[in-house]
Amino acid sequence: MSKKRKKRKLKLGRILLLCIIIIVIGLGIYFVIPKNYGYKKDVVKVFKEENIIDIIRQNKKYSKVLEEAILNNSFNKEYLLDYLNINYIEEDNYIDNINKLLVLGYNSNDINTFYEKLPNSINIIIDNEYDKDIVNYLNLSYFKEDYLDRYIKYGYTIKDLKSPYDVTNIINNFTYEDNVTYVNANLDKDYYTDDINISNEDAMKLDILVNKYHKLDSKFEPSDLEKIDSKFASGNNQRMRKEAKDHFEEMCADALKDGYKMYAGSTYRSYDYQLGLYNRYVAKDGFNAAETYSARAGYSEHQLGLAVDILNHSWDYISEDNPEYTWLINNSYKYGFILRYPRGKEYITGYMFEDWHFRYLGIELANKVRESNLTYDEYVARGL
Numbered sequence: 529m530s531k532k533r534k535k536r537k538l539k540l541g542r543i544l545l546l547c548i549i550i551i552v553i554g555l556g557i558y559f560v561i562p563k564n565y566g567y568k569k570d571v572v573k574v575f576k577e578e579n580i581i582d583i584i585r586q587n588k589k590y591s592k593v594l595e596e597a598i599l600n601n602s603f604n605k606e607y608l609l610d611y612l613n614i615n616y617i618e619e620d621n622y623i624d625n626i627n628k629l630l631v632l633g634y635n636s637n638d639i640n641t642f643y644e645k646l647p648n649s650i651n652i653i654i655d656n657e658y659d660k661d662i663v664n665y666l667n668l669s670y671f672k673e674d675y676l677d678r679y680i681k682y683g684y685t686i687k688d689l690k691s692p693y694d695v696t697n698i699i700n701n702f703t704y705e706d707n708v709t710y711v712n713a714n715l716d717k718d719y720y721t722d723d724i725n726i727s728n729e730d731a732m733k734l735d736i737l738v739n740k741y742h743k744l745d746s747k748f749e750p751s752d753l754e755k756i757d758s759k760f761a762s763g764n765n766q767r768m769r770k771e772a773k774d775h776f777e778e779m780c781a782d783a784l785k786d787g788y789k790m791y792a793g794s795t796y797r798s799y800d801y802q803l804g805l806y807n808r809y810v811a812k813d814g815f816n817a818a819e820t821y822s823a824r825a826g827y828s829e830h831q832l833g834l835a836v837d838i839l840n841h842s843w844d845y846i847s848e849d850n851p852e853y854t855w856l857i858n859n860s861y862k863y864g865f866i867l868r869y870p871r872g873k874e875y876i877t878g879y880m881f882e883d884w885h886f887r888y889l890g891i892e893l894a895n896k897v898r899e900s901n902l903t904y905d906e907y908v909a910r911g912l
């Protein structure tokens with residue numbers, strides 16, 4: 529090897545060594561000298577005063593929320609880890625609002641979710657009590673942001689629920705899904721206090737919901753009422769809408785083949801008829817009792833021409849210990865009918881268990897409602 533080559537090799541070696549030394553020293557400085565991740569000097573000073581500089585360095589990243597909290601003099605040491613995890617948003621009162629939410633009991637993940645998904649409802653959340661389920665409500669397809677205030681209030685008053693019905697089961701098994709469903713169904717409001725008026729056009733839809741919150745017009749009368757074959761009816765003036773009538777007759781004929789006799793005991797009732805009926809019940813049983821089984825005029829499904837109170841073989845209203853009842857529970861949905869006011873759901877439907885009252889919804893919908901295991905009120909409240 530020539531001297532020249534040896535010299536060049538030596539030179540290269542030195543340069544390499546120098547590079548290694550520089551890298552080692554650089555890394556040393558990088559790891560040994562503490563970093564402040566871009567926080568302003570005044571802020572770092574506070575970190576030191578508050579004795580939290582180690583936590584800040586362990587976190588290894590800049591948090592604009594933390595810096596703003598300190599600069600605004602609204603830093604609360606208790607929530608340090610939350611500040612570090614909350615995303616910054618340019619907005620008036622942002623830090624104040626975050627502090628209010630933290631004090632209420634929400635954590636940084638909740639707060640990030642609220643600002644991402646409910647930016648226009650932050651004040652509603654702040655003005656209410658802590659509700660551990662808000663994030664859960666949000667995940668439901670039937671969550672309505674406009675109702676957020678009601679969801680929160682309903683959730684923390686459910687234990688004090690007052691109702692003419694036994695609500696122990698409702699309270700003991702109450703879920704956040706129920707919370708949203710019941711509020712969507714208006715159950716947080718008293719019956720008849722905030723009517724939703726059904727147009728006469730909508731009243732002709734087979735799936736229309738009528739209950740103590742959804743009212744029919746006093747003039748509404750379905751345009752396609754037909755008399756039920758007197759073989760399957762008490763008297764010869766029981767009327768339902770054509771489609772419901774056809775399916776009712778078919779159902780009774782098939783039940784008869786299985787050995788069960790049943791008849792329509794009460795079907796279409798006009799507004800005026802319902803008015804008289806309700807008033808008679810109030811006079812007979814008193815207001816409170818009548819309210820549990822009789823609809824006020826305009827609030828009855830019978831005015832739709834889609835409801836039928838069914839009689840058993842001895843012309844009494846069907847009761848759950850009758851074989852006809854069991855047959856209906858197992859078969860009525862195949863003809864488009866559902867038991868409208870089931871046991872245990874009195875609080876939701878607004879009526880006592882009525883083993884005799886069936887509502888026509890059409891076969892497809894009746895099947896879906898049955899599969900959902902919900903009352904029709906809940907089914908609609910979930911937008912299903």
Ligand SMILES: [Zn+2]
Nearest residue numbers: 835836837885
């Ligand atoms: Zn009825």
